[in-house]
Structures are given as C-alpha cells and as structure tokens.
Amino acid sequence: MDGAADDFTEAVLDLVERIPPGRVMAYGWIAAALGHGGPRRVARVMSAYGGGVPWWRVTTGGGRLPPGHEEEARRRLLSEGAVFRGPRVLMAASGWYPEELPDPRG
DNA sequence: GGAATGACGATAA
DNA sequence: ATTATCGCCATTC
Numbered sequence: 001m002d003g004a005a006d007d008f009t010e011a012v013l014d015l016v017e018r019i020p021p022g023r024v025m026a027y028g029w030i031a032a033a034l035g036h037g038g039p040r041r042v043a044r045v046m047s048a049y050g051g052g053v054p055w056w057r058v059t060t061g062g063g064r065l066p067p068g069h070e071e072e073a074r075r076r077l078l079s080e081g082a083v084f085r086g087p088r089v090l091m092a093a094s095g096w097y098p099e100e101l102p103d104p105r106g
Numbered sequence: 107g108g109a110a111t112g113a114c115g116a117t118a119a
Numbered sequence: 120a121t122t123a124t125c126g127c128c129a130t131t132c
Contacts, residue, residue: 026114026115027113027114027115028114028115031114037128037129038114038115038127038128038129039114039115039127039128040112040114040115040127040128040129041114041127041128041129042113042114043112043113043114044112044113044128044129044130046113047112047113050113055113058113059113060113060114060115061114061115061116062115064114065113066113067113068113069113073113108132109131109132110130110131110132111129111130111131111132112128112129112130112131114126114127114128115125115126115127116124116125116126117123117124117125117126118122118123118124118125119121119122119123119124
C-alpha cells in the first residue's frame, strides 16, 4: 500500500467535487490540473471511488460520456443545463477548468 | 518480471 | 464518422 496513492485519489475526488453543475471536466484535464499522473490514472480512481462525487461531470477529452453510464450521465447533465451536441457534451460551452490553475488550452 | 487490462488520448487510414 | 494502433500509467494475474 502506498499513502501517496490515497493522496492522489483524494486530490482527484476533491477536484471533481468542485466542478460546478452543468459543467464538465475531462480525465486528461484533471490529470493536467493535478500536475501528475495521467488520464488512465484518473479514470481508475473514478471507477473505484467515483461513487462519492458527481462523476457524471467527468467526461472524456471529446465530451464523450463514461462508457457504461452514458444514460445516467446524460440525464444528469441535461438536468443541470449542460450543452449537448448529439451524444457528446460541448466542451467549448460546458467545459470547465479551475481558474486558479493554468489552462492547458492556452 | 512479463502480459493483460482499463470510466483515456492522439493520430493514421 | 468509424476502426485500428500506439503511448501512457497503475493495477492485477
């Protein structure tokens, strides 16, 4: 076991919890915001511990909903006012990024 | 130690 | 738009 692993998990969950309603963040964004790890690492955390946070506000880089939970996530996001474009979320409109951190998009 | 796997991402065809 | 392939990173077998 590794204490640092729990630390990373906690950081991911904390960041996901502060995503505003109707907004979404990508796995890669979260990894970039935390400064280490990777998209797969974040996805693993969500898969295991995402049940305690608004996991539906986390999507793939293209606005794709989490596989196996598309129905659920889509329903929730629509309810929160997220902008959809077919089966995906418009990251340009509903994408969110912590203002206190540098934006990877430039 | 090596192969397989996964709620990913980017690129090529 | 869709499929295929590779890279990434930690976990699991």
